[in-house]
Amino acid sequence: MRTPVVYPFSAVVGMDDMRLALLLNAVSPAVGGVLVRGEKGTAKSTAVRALAAVLPPVDVVPGCRFGCDPAVPDPACPDGPHPADGPAAQRPARLVELPVGASEDRLVGSLDIERALTEGVKSFEPGLLAAAHRGVLYVDEVNLLHDHLVDLLLDAAALGRAYVEREGVSVQHAARFLLVGTMNPEEGELRPQLLDRFGLTVEVAAPRDAGLRAEVVRRRFAADADPTGFEARWAAEERSLADRIAAARDLLPSVVLGDAALAQVTAVCAAFGVDGLRADIVTARAAIAHAAWSGRTDVTEDDVRVAARLALPHRRRRNPFDAPGLDEDTLEQALDDARPDPDDDPTPPEGRGPEDGAPTDDSPADGPSADSPSADDSSSDDGEGALPPRSGPQSGDGDPSPPTGKGDEQPDGDEEQPAGVAPERPAVAPDAAFRARRLEVPGIGAGVAGRRSKARSERGRVVGSTRPTGTVTRLHLVDTVVAAAPHQRERGRTGPGLRLARTDLRQAELEGREGNLVLFVLDASGSMGSRTRVAAVKGAVLSLLTDAYQRRDKVGLVTFRGAGAELALPPTWSVEAAAARLTDLPTGGRSPIAAGLLRAHETLRVERVRDPRRRPLLVVVTDGRATGERGTDHLAHAHRAAGLLHAAGTASVVVDCESGYVKLGLAHTLGMHLGGQTLRLEELGDLVQNVKAAA
Structure with missing residues (x-):
């Protein structure tokens, strides 16, 4: 089996900002790491994996699992103490990859609680933070990493140390590394608080120049055909780059x-x-x-x-x-x-050149030259059809022209339209977002960590204990003592110490929160009312999307109007994409509610196969009026479709958007057939005055 060869960093085509940001962190890890954002197939992973090969080698204490520097060993190293100026060994700088599905113990390390309690031995297994010490820690798809793991990761990067606390047993060790994260914004964003913890961020996109794209393909083919020969072709450039990084590190203190x-x-x-x-x-x-x-x-x-x-x-x-x-x-x-005024001080300020701050030598100010191009990452970033990043919707009043009379408040005359024809209104901007109330899935789940519905998880409050089937990671101390107490005499206990056996240990059960799939089914028909009303409805949905973003939910969007329903956005982590679709959504035409619910039923059926642990929450936003071709009982069809979702166990919430002085309660009836909760639009948050003005 052929050993894989790392693609040379010097052979990466273009991507100057990304390469420069990586190199600046290589020179000074104190900068705080790099977050690389970009569409699929833009060489993000290729460049990061190539960086480790040009980093200078490091001296380590022989046999130390934590990579201690023999010149300045860590006094708290679990493998220590190490004598100062002791023997040294040299190894290349490591690239350690953190999988998206990693556990907390895999990241920071784990203590053997069983041995600590029953034998009095502090046994610690190092995690990925220890392996990455004085090297590179790479997190691909960092936006999909659980929030608590991102918090631990960034805390360690900021402090330069990793801490492990388990039931009174504490271990710490040095963890200084170059942190690099890559992400595709289409799959969801990091929270702003976590974004701020990355030192530098760059946006990357595939080159639009046909010549550069041809060079990417040419080099990729050459590397695949003869990896060893391709690496040898770029060996001189790689050595030169490594020497320049080492020289910059030496110059940095000056x-x-x-x-x-x-x-x-x-x-x-x-x-x-x-x-x-x-x-x-x-x-x-x-x-x-x-x-x-x-x-x-x-x-x-x-x-x-x-x-x-x-x-x-x-x-x-x-x-x-x-x-x-x-x-x-x-x-x-x-x-x-x-910039200082040269007339006030003819002497150039410290750190400035004679020509108003321009560089004073011929050293390049950027990273590697643009003719040192890069290949697409065919392994983890391959793909096409990516959407370019889009800005989210802005708050607005929905329409610069206020309603002029009663006619503006009436729905479109959709019954006079031919079957299947939807008179389309221009898209209306949503009203300002507000703080939405939390909507939850009933019961206790076991899905991925999040902030919406109750679930058994690795973090949260203790609600009970069980006998461990494997390694104890969360000890329930009280239940362990209660289980051991009846056996102390037969175990020969004579002193104050408690004698424990493996059978006494209890694993704590924790109840936290999970993320859900929030599928919005939005009525975009003419029956939703005036443009002002539509703006209020879109503002409410935008508020729910913001809430889904903060609670780390997956979202999807189904819309129905005219002749049928459309899956406007398949389930995704990119709440930004859903917000953009919402802003651009036109309205008008008939209200085929049954078609919208059936499309939602099929979408959720597929998602249960793809992601069975993530429980869905269906949010139907409608006034409940079902219209379509004459001679058809559209309400009966809608209620039968709702019954299918109810029978499948789908948790649902109906947001009633009915306006006017006379209300028919059709949305409430639909909610009863769905077996879910019905809320008035006003009950979602602080949009009461906007909605009253539109009613």
Whole structure:
């Protein structure tokens, strides 16, 4: 079996921002890591895996499982103590990959609770954080990683140490690594709080130039046909890159961040209104690393400019549906405002060149040159048909022209339209989002970790205990003592100590929250009322989408109008995509509720096969009026379709959007056939005044 050869970092085509961000972190891991966002097939994984090969080797204490530096060994190392200036061994810098489905014990390590309690032995098995110490920790699809694992990961990256606490037994060790995460925004976003913890973020996309794309294919074919020969072709460039990283690391302590450069850093961060001071610190560190990478000992305006472009875009998000970005005009204006006036001080400020902050040597200011192109990652990023990132909907009043009279409040005359023809209105922007109430799936689930419905999980409150079938990871101490107490005399206990056996141990059962599949079924027909009413309804659905984002749910969107129903968005983690579909959704025509419910039933049936542990929550947004071809009992059809969903055990909520002084209660009746809860639109949150104005 042929040993796989890592694709050379120098052979990556284009992707200059991504390569530069990775290299700056290689020079100074204190920058805080890199988050690479991009569509499928853009060489994200290829570049990250190639980076480890050009990192300088590290000296380690022989036999230490935690990679201690023999020059400065960790005094708290579980394999220690290690003598200072002891023997040393050299090994390459490691690339450690964290799987999306990893457990907490796999990440931070695990203690053998059974041996600790029954034998008094502290036995610790290192996790991936220990393996990544002084190397690279790579998380592919970091946006799909459980939130508590991301928290642990980023805490360790910030503190440089990993902590494991289990029932009074504590272990800690050094964990300093270059953290790299990659993600496809189509599959969902990271929470803004977690985004902020990554030092740098870059957006990548496949090149649009046909020549560059041809070069990607050419190099990929060459690497696949003769991996060893392809690696040898790029060996000289790889050695040169490794030497430059080592030289930049040596130069880093000598780089000076002058007052003028620091003023520009803080002026830029203030101009973009980022929260907190982490942005200022990260931008300053990245500017220092860029100066070292460029072979300078003074930070210049160009270093600040490059650092700001990498450190600030993801810190400007104000709500979950904002797209990261940086306005170049604002950046240049902030740099210009902070630039000292040469008339006031003829002496160039410390860290600035004679020409108003320009670099003072010929060292390149960017990463590897653009003619050092990259290949697509055919293993984990392969694919096509990706949607480009889209910004989320903005708050608005729905229509600059207010309703002019009673006629504007009436639904379209859909009964006069020929069968199957849906008179389409232009899309209406949603009203401002509000804080939505939590909708839950009844009962106790066992799905993936989240924040919506109750579930048995690895985190949460203790609700009981069981006999362990394998390794004890969550000890229920009280129940363990209760189980052991009756056997102390027969075990010969004479002193204060408690004698435990394997059969006494109890595993704690925890009740936490799970994420669900929230499938929205949205009535987009003309019966939903005026444009103002439609804007209020879209605002309510947008609020529920924001809630789903915060609760780490998977979402889908079914719409019905005119002649049938459409799966507008298949179930996905990308709540942003659902919000974009909602904003662009036109309305008008008849109300085929039965078609919408049947499409939802089929969608959920398929999802139960794909993701059986994730319980669904159906949210039907309608006024309950079923219309279509004449001579058909559309309400009866809708109720039969609702019965299918009820029989399948689907938890559901009907949001009643009926308006007007005379209300028929059709949505409530539909909710009864679904076996679910019915809520008025006003009961979802703080949209009462908007809805009353539209009614």
